Amino acid sequence: MKVRNPRTGLYDYEISQLSFETLKIKADTMRHAQKSWQAIGIEQRIKTIQRWKKVLERHLEELTEVLIVDTGRKIETVYEINLVLTAIDQFCDLAQDYFKVEVQTILHNNTYHIEEYSDPFELVGIISTWQFPFQSAMMQAIPALLAGNSVLVKPSEKTPRFVRVLEKTISQIPHFNNLLHFIEGEKEVGEMLCSITDLICFTGSEEKARKVFETSAKHFVPAQLAFGGKGAAIVTETADIESASSAILWGGTFNAGQSLESIERVYVHRNIHSQFLSRLVGKSNLLTLNYPNIEYGQIGPIITEKQATNINEQLADAVKKGAVIVAGAEKCIVQKGSIYCRPTILTNVSHHMRIMREMTFGPILPVKSFLNETQALDFANDSNSTFNCSVFAGKDSEAMKIARRIKSKSITINDVYMGNRFYRNEKSSTNAAETKAENIGTFSFKKFLNHKNLMFKK
Amino acid sequence: MKVRNPRTGLYDYEISQLSFETLKIKADTMRHAQKSWQAIGIEQRIKTIQRWKKVLERHLEELTEVLIVDTGRKIETVYEINLVLTAIDQFCDLAQDYFKVEVQTILHNNTYHIEEYSDPFELVGIISTWQFPFQSAMMQAIPALLAGNSVLVKPSEKTPRFVRVLEKTISQIPHFNNLLHFIEGEKEVGEMLCSITDLICFTGSEEKARKVFETSAKHFVPAQLAFGGKGAAIVTETADIESASSAILWGGTFNAGQSLESIERVYVHRNIHSQFLSRLVGKSNLLTLNYPNIEYGQIGPIITEKQATNINEQLADAVKKGAVIVAGAEKCIVQKGSIYCRPTILTNVSHHMRIMREMTFGPILPVKSFLNETQALDFANDSNSTFNCSVFAGKDSEAMKIARRIKSKSITINDVYMGNRFYRNEKSSTNAAETKAENIGTFSFKKFLNHKNLMFKK
Incomplete structure (x- = not known):
């Protein structure tokens, strides 16, 4: 598929889509890699994310350039890149506190002791949007990774040029091997994601949110939908x-x-x-x-x-x-x-x-x-x-x-x-239609975790 | 539709289904009634629920009898009724604390003041199951009501005999007029609920949970699914x-x-x-x-x-x-x-x-x-x-x-x-597939509320 350049109107870039079979194999490999990613613990995960940040900073010029071509504008590109780099630190800070307490006591009396703890979903699929291509992908991917998931991101096919640059930075982080991927693709790839992942995290228009919700429901995959409004x-x-x-x-x-x-x-x-x-x-x-x-x-x-x-x-x-x-x-x-x-x-x-x-x-x-x-x-x-x-x-x-x-x-x-956009905000929502995804807070992690209870009878 | 009696094998009861048009009108009326129910505040809502509890207690014998016919067993019927009556008090106690704090400050610094508060969904649809017909309906309906919603419940068509008895008790509570309804119906009525309510709350088998999820997604209605496992x-x-x-x-x-x-x-x-x-x-x-x-x-x-x-x-x-x-x-x-x-x-x-x-x-x-x-x-x-x-x-x-x-x-x-089954447990989950619905805790209310943020720039 050829992609239009918003500043020239020319279709000067081509994306290639993985087949369902290849994607399915990728998903299995990623689910496998997730296990050791979870096992290394939060300290190592933070260190790895910080290492990635350094690599991203080394590729800042290249990243900025492709994102400018993707979107045709510059001020906002600089804005969204800075925003993400700042957010990485904020997420890491927050994660340090959040994941320190692994088990929370819910009830403790003469008869029962009840604890709550969390596990990652395993493979999180992120479908992100073209308005702020880098930001909308990264603001989900970072907390999903910190929470211990493997992460498969499909940015919008309208603004795909930054995908290969990001993949280049990812390949420089050994821990990210088979753990984190940005892939190119149109609607069909988004649909595939809805069937092979354990959680779908979507950002985009309401129209598309509805479609993603329908597709993920068909496969009984929970969906978190962040979409705008009037x-x-x-x-x-x-x-x-x-x-x-x-x-x-x-x-x-x-x-x-x-x-x-x-x-x-x-x-x-x-x-x-x-x-x-x-x-x-x-x-x-x-x-x-x-x-x-x-x-x-x-x-x-x-x-x-x-x-x-x-x-x-x-x-x-x-x-x-x-x-x-x-x-x-x-x-x-x-x-x-x-x-x-x-x-x-x-x-x-x-x-x-x-x-x-x-x-x-x-x-x-x-x-x-x-x-x-x-x-x-x-x-x-x-x-x-x-x-x-x-x-x-x-x-x-x-x-x-x-x-x-x-x-x-x-x-x-x-x-x-x-x-x-930036403040610490804890929120909890049980809506399938989650509309407050971008805020940085412990909710950012919670939504990428399965919460479990453990009960003791004394 | 004729319903089988599990102790005799005879099809000795008949349920009647509302048409989609009638149900749609009912939903509109209930959405209207919800406004004043929300407006009367938590004290009045608790008082009303407690009044209903008294009416239920006056109809205890009749209720027990129909539930025994519905399920063919007695010990468990007594158990589930007692469980619900106790739970009503627990929910009311908990609601008193929970709804006291209407607005929660999330952030307060030199630049910003951020608050969180909640609104009900308006019309909640409950699709409940036949294993514990009374309990599975009531354990959702009570917190949904306390949270300020109007509530439309469709119990399983396999155990429908308690519906009319409940409706009789509901009719004795003026505040419940057009606010709370238990209706008879098969699968199609469940599907209708998925299209006319603002939140679907389902309890039952995984097979049915998948169908409810698909149907509600088609109508972009969030679904909370409580289903069992192996x-x-x-x-x-x-x-x-x-x-x-x-x-x-x-x-x-x-x-x-x-x-x-x-x-x-x-x-x-x-x-x-x-x-x-x-x-x-x-x-x-x-x-x-x-x-x-x-x-x-x-x-x-x-x-x-x-x-x-x-x-x-x-x-x-x-x-x-x-x-x-x-x-x-x-x-x-x-x-x-x-x-x-x-x-x-x-x-x-x-x-x-x-x-x-x-x-x-x-x-x-x-x-x-x-x-x-x-x-x-x-x-x-x-x-x-x-x-x-x-x-x-x-x-x-x-x-x-x-x-x-x-x-x-x-x-x-x-x-x-x-x-x-009974302990106070706060949990938060963003899964569409919510599997811990029965516990009594503030989560019971949270899931029936839309959480909102209000930000001040100072």
């Missing part, structure tokens, strides 16, 4: 318009809006609507494309042609139904094969438009005014899938009151989720 | 033969072996094999059927004809392949329409026999000797699905060493899981 921002009358407009613009246009967590709709109190809108438009007009020089500007290319079509269709649907474009353009522009979308702000929008309800995945911010809190909440909650929301208000208490009534996995007050 | 017991050379044989006999024959947690295979060190076997046989020969008088004996009927066929086939397969029956009989016996299976002990068994690898769901204990620890572990781990195992040894340290290497969700030392 992120909303609510701006109340008392909000600081200056900082709210800056945060929302960043949350909506970073990585050209191609993020699972981006803000895709804005609800503003009618008394400040025009004021907010003019600040947002003013600021958005200052943003420039990373074109022709990748070193300048803030807005990179739309990575896939399919996404560009989706953006164009949603914009056309909105305009047809009465939306007014107050910044940006009615459709993506093609420059020598690469596709760009100007930060685009719409007003006069309604929930009858696709752009208010479906994932756009572009730097598009439709802004709608609301009368009161109740209406703002009705708007924000009128979406099938909301992963993160933001509330901007003058007082925390006011924001809190609204925030608690939003149906969303994550809510940020006076900031956007994208600004909060 | 429970194994390992008896080392140093074990107390007297107490080990008693515990294993009980763990293998309680409820005529019709339990997700029953012991279905025994591995005994060869040096004590014959001694253990003779004690086990001696004790098993003292057990008698609950027939003709339900008041006497320990072994109730095999509840479904399908199960009896399965037991007979597995026994025939084992005997054909060389197994020797040292207690019990080669097949189930039919007495005036009801089917019984004597506690049956097999020796000279191997893992080529279905009885050593597939769920039997009968009072059958195949006993195999082992040479050493490694072989015992190989045997115990040679099963696709093991939910619980027991290790019997003279020293805890010896048992522990073995226990830690068993692939099983739950391991009991010097006892069987069935004896440990």
Whole structure:
């Protein structure tokens, strides 16, 4: 399969897929290697991961280069690589504490002694996405490895160029032999992963999450699904318009809006609507494309042609139904094969438009005014899938009151989720649809472990 | 649909199924009622549950009677009703503490303040099983209700007679109006539940768990699956033969072996094999059927004809392949329409026999000797699905060493899981295949809640 270059539009790279038979044999070998990886203990696992980090740092230039070709943008590439390198240390620190306590006493009385401990799943399959190709793969692979699993990663076939560079770094770590693999492949390889691994960890669109869930269920393989949503921002009358407009613009246009967590709709109190809108438009007009020089500007290319079509269709649907474009353009522009979308702000929008309800995945911010809190909440909650929301208000208490009534996995007050990627956060969820995978915390390990009970009768 | 009476073999009861349209409307109404149920707060929810408990106690006789007809056995009926009534109080106690803290601070530093809080799923669908019909439904329904959900329960169509009695008790609790329902129905109703609820909570066989997982995945509904396995017991050379044989006999024959947690295979060190076997046989020969008088004996009927066929086939397969029956009989016996299976002990068994690898769901204990620890572990781990195992040894340290290497969700030392049903146990799991649903602990609530994050930037 030939892969398109997002900056030239040329199909200049080719990936090759393993057959199911080969993959099955690989899986068996990896399950075998997992046993000694688990047996060497957490200290050695941390040391090995740190050794890998050093190798990655030695290949930083090459890695950066291929990721830039994969995605067509530079700022975000540097950002995601730095983020992963920092995260490796954070995960290792956390693992040191977390795995120190191997057995936890749950109950101890005159009759019973009950303990809990954990075992890895053995072979974890990771299906990662193209928006942040390196980050979305590594933020799962690192904790899965630390937890003692063997790990088979299939990054998106849209951004596959970094796979071979990573494999080169992996081959320099003896402990990773048959333990960790990044493989190329399309949908079919993802489906194979759902049948040969012990846990599937997916990051990507809801549409694909549904398919992965269905396929893994068919094979009775548990799936952890991290997918985005139609992120909303609510701006109340008392909000600081200056900082709210800056945060929302960043949350909506970073990585050209191609993020699972981006803000895709804005609800503003009618008394400040025009004021907010003019600040947002003013600021958005200052943003420039990373074109022709990748070193300048803030807005990179739309990575896939399919996404560009989706953006164009949603914009056309909105305009047809009465939306007014107050910044940006009615459709993506093609420059020598690469596709760009100007930060685009719409007003006069309604929930009858696709752009208010479906994932756009572009730097598009439709802004709608609301009368009161109740209406703002009705708007924000009128979406099938909301992963993160933001509330901007003058007082925390006011924001809190609204925030608690939003149906969303994550809510940020006076900031956007994208600004909060890094913090330690323990969470536990029994949903098959796990949407908070990226946070660093002990949950990162827990999800890669099977928890077991051991009971003594005294 | 006509339902068989396990004591007479007569099809003397009829269930009626709701149409999909009616069920869909019911689901909408229940989702609506959920809002006020959540809003009244935990104190009122506990009070309501306690009020229901009182109503249940007033209908104890009637409830016991229908459950005896449903299952054909009495001791276990009394046991499961008592268990549920005690559990109600335990769940309520635990809920008082658990829901007191509504918001938990995760991080608090100079830049960020992060909180976690929870919301119910809204409408929880429970698909429960026939082995312990009342218990398997109620042990999910009670925590789901306390967590603020509306709850729609479909007990097994094999044991449906208690449904109408429960509905009668529910109708006496005004708060339960449109909030809690037990409905009759076969497989199709279960499938409907997988499409109209926000979370599916299943208890039953692995075969059915796989189907439920597939169906719920198709509708992108998260599923929590509690299913049994081929429970194994390992008896080392140093074990107390007297107490080990008693515990294993009980763990293998309680409820005529019709339990997700029953012991279905025994591995005994060869040096004590014959001694253990003779004690086990001696004790098993003292057990008698609950027939003709339900008041006497320990072994109730095999509840479904399908199960009896399965037991007979597995026994025939084992005997054909060389197994020797040292207690019990080669097949189930039919007495005036009801089917019984004597506690049956097999020796000279191997893992080529279905009885050593597939769920039997009968009072059958195949006993195999082992040479050493490694072989015992190989045997115990040679099963696709093991939910619980027991290790019997003279020293805890010896048992522990073995226990830690068993692939099983739950391991009991010097006892069987069935004896440990009640303890407070907090556990967290991200597996879609959740196998530890029955324990009472904060996990019981967590699994019925969506966990959310709220972040402040300071």
